[in-house]
Amino acid sequence: MKKIIAYTAFLAALAGTGCKKFVDVNKNPNSPLTVQEKILLAPIELNIAHGVDAGGSAGNDGEGEAASFTNHFMQTICYNQVALNYGTYYFVSTDMNLSWQQLYNTELENLQQLIQISEKNGNANYTGIAQILKAYVVAFTTDLWGDIPYSKALNGASNLTPTYDKQEDIYDSVQALLDLGIANIGKSQGLKVGADDYFYGGKMPQWVKLAYSLKARYYMHLTKAPGHTAVAQAQLALTALQNGMTANGDDWKFDYPGGATSQSAWYTIMLPYSTLCASSAIVDTLVNRNDPRLPFVITKSKNTGLYTGRAIGTPSIGNLDDYSSIGDYYAAIDATQYILPYTEVQFIQAEANWLVTGAAAAQPFYTAAITNNMTKIGVASGDIATYLASRGTLTAGNALQRIIEEKRIAHMLSPENYNDWRRTGWPALTIVPNAQTAGIPRRLIYPQSELNTNPQPQQSAQFTDRVWWDGQ
Amino acid sequence: MNQPKQSNRCRQVVRRWPLLLVLLLCLAAIPAAAQTKKITGKVTDEAGNPVSGATVREKDSRRGTATDAAGNFSLTVKNNAVLIVTSVGIEPREITVGETDNYDIKVKPRDNSLNEVVVTALGIKREKRELTYSTQQVTGAALSASKETGVLNALTGKVSGVQITASSGQPGASSRIVIRGNSSLLGNNEALIILDGIPINNDQTGNPSGSGSGTSRLSDIDPNTIESINVLKGSAASALYGSAAARGVVLITTKGGAINSKPKVMVNSQYSFENPILPKMQTRYALGDRGVYFDGDTKKTSAVWGPSIDSLRSVGLLSYYKDPLKAFFTTGHTWTNTVSVGGGTDRSSYFFSYSNLNQTGTVPTTKYGRNAIFGKFTNKITDQVTATLQLNYSLSSSHTIPEGYDLTDPLWTVYTSPSTWNPLPYLDANGNQRVFRLSRNNPYWDLHNIYTNNKNSRFIPVVTVVYKPLNWLTITERGGADTYTEQPDYYEAPSTALVTTGRVIQNSSNFRQLNNDLIAEARHGFGDFDVSFLVGNNIQSTYSQTQSTTGTGISIANLDNISNGAVITGYDTLYRVRKIGFYGQANVSYKNFLNLSLTGRYDGTSVLADKKNFYPYGSASAGFIFSELIKVPAISFGKLRVSYSSVGNDNVGPYSLTTPYQSAGAFPYGGNAGFLISQSLGNPYLRNEITKEAEVGLEMQFLHNRVGFEVSYFNRNHDNLLTQGVPIAPSTGFNSTTLNAAFMTNKGIEALVNITPVKSRNFTWDMTLNYTRIRNKVTKIFGNTPQLQIGQTWAFLGKPYGVFYSPGYLRDSSTHEIIVDASGLPISTQNNEIIGNLQPDFLAGVNNNFTFKNWTVGFFLDYRKGGDILNSDDRYGYFYGTPLVTQNRQDLVVKGLVQGTKQQNTKVVHAEDYFQRLNTNYEAAMQSGTYLKLRTASIGYKLPAQMLGKGPFSTVSLTLTGRNLFIYKPGFTGSDPEVSSYGTGNGSQGVYGNTVPTSRSFNLTLNVNFK
Secondary structure, three states: OHHHHHHHHHHHHHHHHHHHHHOOOOOOOOOOOOOOHHHHHHHHHHHHHHHHHOOOEOOOOOEOHHHHHHHHHOOOEEEOOOOOOHHHOOOOHHHHHHHHHHHHHHHHHHHHHHHHHHHHHOOHHHHHHHHHHHHHHHHHHHHHHOOEEOOOOOOHHHOOOOOEEOHHHHHHHHHHHHHHHHHHHHOOOOOOOOOOOOOOOOOHHHHHHHHHHHHHHHHHHOOOOOOOOHHHHHHHHHHHHOOOOOOHHHOEEEEOOOOOOOOOHHHHHOOHHHOEEEEHHHHHHHHHOOOOOHHHHEOOOOOOOOOOOEOOOOOOOOOHHHOOOEOHHHHOOOOEEEEEOHHHHHHHHHHHHHHHOOHHHHHHHHHHHHHHHHHHHOOOHHHHHHHHHHHOOOOOOOHHHHHHHHHHHHOOOOOHHHHHHHHHOOOOOOOOOOOOOOOOOOOOOOOHHHHHHOOOHHHHOOOOOOOOOOOO | OOOOOHHHOOOOOOOOOOOOOHHHHHHOOOOOOOOEEEEEEEEEOOOOOEOOOOEEEEOOOOOEEEOOOOOEEEEEEEOOOEEEEEOOOEOOEEEEOOOOOEEEEEOOEOOOOOOOEEEOHHHOEEEHHHOOOOEEEEEHHHHHHOOOOOHHHHHOOOOOOEEEEEOOOOOOOOEEEEEOOOOOOOOOOOOEEEEOOEEEOOOEEOOOOOOOOOEEHHHHOOHHHEEEEEEEOOHHHHHHHOHHHHHOEEEEEEOOOOOOEEEEEEEEEEEEEEEEOOOOEOOOEOOEEOOEEOOOOOOOOOOEOOOEHHHHHHOOOOOOOOOHHHHHOOOEEEEEEEEEEEEEOOOEEEEEEEEEEEEEOOOOOOEEEEEEEEEEEEEEOOOOEEEEEEEEEEEEEEEEOOOOOOOOOHHHHHOOOOOOOOOOOOEOOOOOEOOOOOOOOOHHHHHHHEEEEEEEEEEEEEEEEEEEEEOOEEEEEEEEEEEEEEOOEEEEOOOOOOOOOOEEEEEEEEEEEEEEEEEEEEEEEEOOEEEEEEEEEEEEEEEEEEEEEEEEEEOOOOOOOHHHEEEEEEEEEEEEEEEEEEEEEEEEEEOOOEEEEEEEEEEEEOOOOOOOOEEEEEEEEEEEOHHHOOOOOOEEEEEEEEEEEEEEEOOOOOOOOOOOEEEOOOOOEOOEOOEEEOOEEOOOOOOOEEEEEEEEEEEEEEOOOOEEEEEEEEEEEEEEEEEEEEEOOHHHOOOEEEEEEEEEEEEEEEEEEEEEEEEOOOEEEEEEEEEEEEEEEEEEOEOOEOEEEOOOOEEEOOOOOOEEEEOOEOEOOOOOOEEEOOOOOEOEOOOOEEEEEOOOOEEEEEEEEEEEOOEEEEEEEEEEEOOEEEEHHHHHHHHHOOEHHHHOOOOEEOOOEEOOOOOEOOOEEOHHHHHHHHOOOHHHHEEEOOEEEEEEEEEEEEOOHHHHOOOOEEEEEEEEEEEEEEEEOOOOOOOOOOEOOOOOOHHHOOEEOOOOOOEEEEEEEEEEEEO
16 A cells, blocks of 8 residues: 555656656757758749749749739630629639738748848848838839738738828839838848859859839839829839849740649639630730730640630630640749840830920830840741731820830730739720629739738729829 | 237336445345245246346335346345346336245336337446437448448448538548537547447548548457447536547447357458549540640640640541540449357357458559457356456558648649640659659659558457446446557659659557446435435546658658658657546436436546546436327327537647747757747647537337437537637737637537338338428627638637638629629639638438348438538639530620729630639639438348258348448539548648549458357
8 A cells, every 4th residue: 555655656746847848849859940041042932933824833832823813804814604694803802812921921921030030140132122022012012002001011920900001102112112122132141042042053143134214114103103104104104223233134934844743823813723815814914916916925726726716705615725824934934024125125125215305206115125025925926027027116195005016015914014004005895795803903902811911991992993103 | 019018117217337335235134024035036038048237125215236147146024025126128028926925027128119228328238218318329231231431430330419421432531429419619629439338539541641531540440349439429418438539439249249149250251342433524625725736745834724626636636535534533442351259158258250351452552451359258257247358459450642732642643734745654764754844743752752652550458357246236348449650651752753752651650548447326216216326536647749750851662661762851759648527327217117316426637727627517318208198099108308518629739738849840950959839839728628418309219219300419518628829819829729718509400310211021111211400600709809710711709610712713802703803704702701611501311221031122312401611622723624514615704893993794704714713712612512422222131041941051142232322512613512631630620632542342242150
């Protein structure tokens, strides 16, 4: 009996001291709590190209569907489905969730992590890159949603309900971020960036050119913003572009390896299961203009061998193979995703020069941009000349229309086209049959995920409302 | 039989597992007084068999002992003392000590159902009458009568307060078990499973592709080795088991041998065939669109909105006509063979069993198999020490197809196929898939090119050592492990139809859980009081590791090997969770009519915040057997019980306190590694959640136990629920976090009624009814958050758990009439609306058993009232024109108001336009989960003893059982509303879609017992 008592007492004592230690096994063996810059930069870049700009899904880090929405609005792609779908502006708030997850969680939070880590380590090149990319992501987000969480955002548990900033203020921040990025790269401090930089392979001068080119892009977004004038914005853009891209070698792009797990975004987006095909609006435009880029950017129908787009909003379900799809230039398995190519800079120069000086000043930039784009796509020089001739000369009356129309064709799937359409009204779009909104959407609605967890006054916005810079 | 008189009843009851408490140590030292003498004796039952472990003690004294294996005892008592002999399951007897020193004491079994012995927490056997909380026992025989291959499915409908939901009709498919309602928003809601004192894993595993369900690991246990299952429903019953038991406990007790019994050999052989219960689809219209015929070969479409079959036939265009479901599904077969032997010597007992199960599914190619070995050996090492070693080994394997909303699921296409296109052969002359529509695989191609092969090898050893140094003290040491290795391989060939690259996923999972309990129990009687104390310690350590490799880009057909991938990626996850608990229990019984019980436990866990990871909780309960005080002839038994408990729980995964960086999707990529910060924000302040439960119950038996009932009312409050994956605004930088956030309540009534309408020599009719009604309410989510997505359903403030929240009909705010647009079609809301709820109104079951001479007939009806289910097959089908309702293709006028004008709609629309519009409207696919099932109906015959004569057999019986012979489902158009197609997870509940249907089956069982 005494033995039992003694034994029990001993065990109890042992248990008392050992318990705390026994349960101290909650250190995560699977995932680190700190990482180096390069480990973050690579997935951030892949997700910008694949998710944000192309609207695809890279692994399980969220889809950037917002870019796809702009291609439905621009009537470039079309579901082979009956009327109620994205093409007819049928959306519910939950359709926006994945995009915000991609923008705020995959991109902005990690860019902030990258900025903090690189600042702490004194690796200014990484800080600079992160700031430039952050500017791009923030601008992408505000262009589609207007007022968005920015100055109070990304604070984790310390602010669970960040208020939204005015788009006007965010635009100031975007320019400031780009200036900071340029300044940080100028420091030439710390680690060299290497193969983890898919965009430029660590070539910092090209990052600086990109930053200036982005500045120009965002100055131009404000051509009709309240309190801004088109001419002044164009002037700012041209000034920025003095340090901007100067050749195709400066293109901001992502080259897909095209392996089994590295297929291009547009290849995967257009796989048959999506039931997506090319819209008749874009196919007919290219066919009617005898655009020599047609065979490169649009496929023939597998069944008929003809270039046939599907009319968005029509009621019946046909055979997907009766319709054209997106061509190899964009949707080859190993295609290149152009986020901001030099040709966009050339088109900005054309538009800005038209605004500042006039049509004649714009003409050489316009011609060079088209020629450059067609050459890149693989069009024969004779066909380029024929096409240019058919499109005529820029005049005061047609310059803006022509420049933007050509810019849209040159970068057929770029989300930037939707910004240009809202700014300039070009290319002319007709509202689709069975549309679920009173007009072509001029912005996106806020995601259900924010509505549920962070109610803010801005969230009443509808598709037909306009963002701040989209002045009447 | 009459109720035994109070005076004859023993005051002291179960003492099979006596226990220690320091308090009692002093009492043991009180010296004996008066004249004493030593007596010996033997306790036997009516048949003369020795009764071992019976308590023999002197009335109004502490002196007592227990009989040994041969029923013998010796005891020193006062002269003229009164001996009281008690044991579990026998009538207590009092014998006055006279002149002789040797006593042969015959005891009788106690009146049926009052003496029911049940297994309670920690494996302690107690008489049901003295329990202060609600439990329900299901015998092994009742489990086998269900003819289910898995234990959970065998329990379905039998236990009040319990809801079991199957995921699919695929062999080995998982089932979800929830006791007394959902208690967590996003955490584990399923009951804790205990096998002979050891918690065992019941995760849903074995489905690396993630589409559809998997297998619930409890199905590794062969139901034929189960002696009984006890369901501990309330927290008062389960509090001793610690945190996980707040969700209810399923206590499985396995069979064993018996001391001093000859080897008993039993052979059980079963065969059954299963036919799927197919939903009715429209088969009157052909493939095509707007009445135009598409032949599926030269003209393809997904629409089955073509011309009528009759019109095609009349012009000789109909070349093929077959119901695609009937053509696709086949008859499944199940063979089960079990052989077991049990027996014992005077100091040891043994039981061994082997079973083999082979099942082919109703989807061609699918199968499931299980080989299970079970052995239990008990040995009395010394008079004071008894040791039991038991081993459970099972090897299960399956070949399954993906299910659910996934392109790899053949059923997606089967349920929306036309009856006018022949899907075979599935390849054309060039080796490409033949399809009637693009963007989907040919379902027959899927069968042979997309599948999962899984193997699970599981080992559950348990060692129990019972030390009885004193007749009132028992020390039990029980150590056990649950370990398994699982190796699912998923193969997906490249598809010419979908232009996919194909992939192989090979997983290897190692799970091990070690569990140890050291328990001391003391029991003693003091005059009218009978007291027992128990203290114990529990240590639990869980380790699980999964290594997964994926080979993407397949080039060699059907080479199910990782080397087949062009790009190989992988991950490795390891989870380690440890818990430690100290517990105590005190039971006091007064004059056999008042029972009080107190439990307390102090738990430590590895998953909660430092300084918050140790927490206490406990319960108090009382039972009042009023029939002992107030004698009414018709009332044979009556008990009122009340309990209150508060149980802490650590229902959260490990590593929830920090926010790590995780390997980014698609990485490694182009030679770079890539990590991104977790989108789930860690919370370093997590503490335990609490379930508080109040319960009252009434148990009564009438007319010599011919009629009886048990009814319980409970009120459970689940507070500060640990909620993993609480969405937070993406603009915080994170998508979700883990919080002690939600509050939920469950209030419910459980009832069980036993009736024996007829009981005569040759004919007996037994009837059991059970009823469950639970009302769940989410009372807080977090902060002011009004709703939280669970998966397919949502939690809503003030609503029951599992609300369907999706676009529905736009309705007029005052008249609630449907609003139609200018074209006359109903408008779907742009925002989500509450359109249903998956909680049933009530569940009920009726079991009838008739015994007539050697014949037995039984049938079991099971009813669920209410509970909505989203018929996803119909929702998609509206688009394609395949559900039965689309067979009516008359133009129609939708009843509703025109948007804007609010005039009654008069616009005529085509049926195709109408149904395709409904495709965007989830409300149009919300259906009722109400069903009435004849779950089993059986007829059995036992050969008369005289026929067996002197042959080797003691009993031979043959039973024919039909399962699901009848399902009445008035508001549901699919196969069976009692499924959640996407598995057992919280997020999967309430959706029926693209799933293998429930089967109707016939089972023939031959049972032979050897002499």
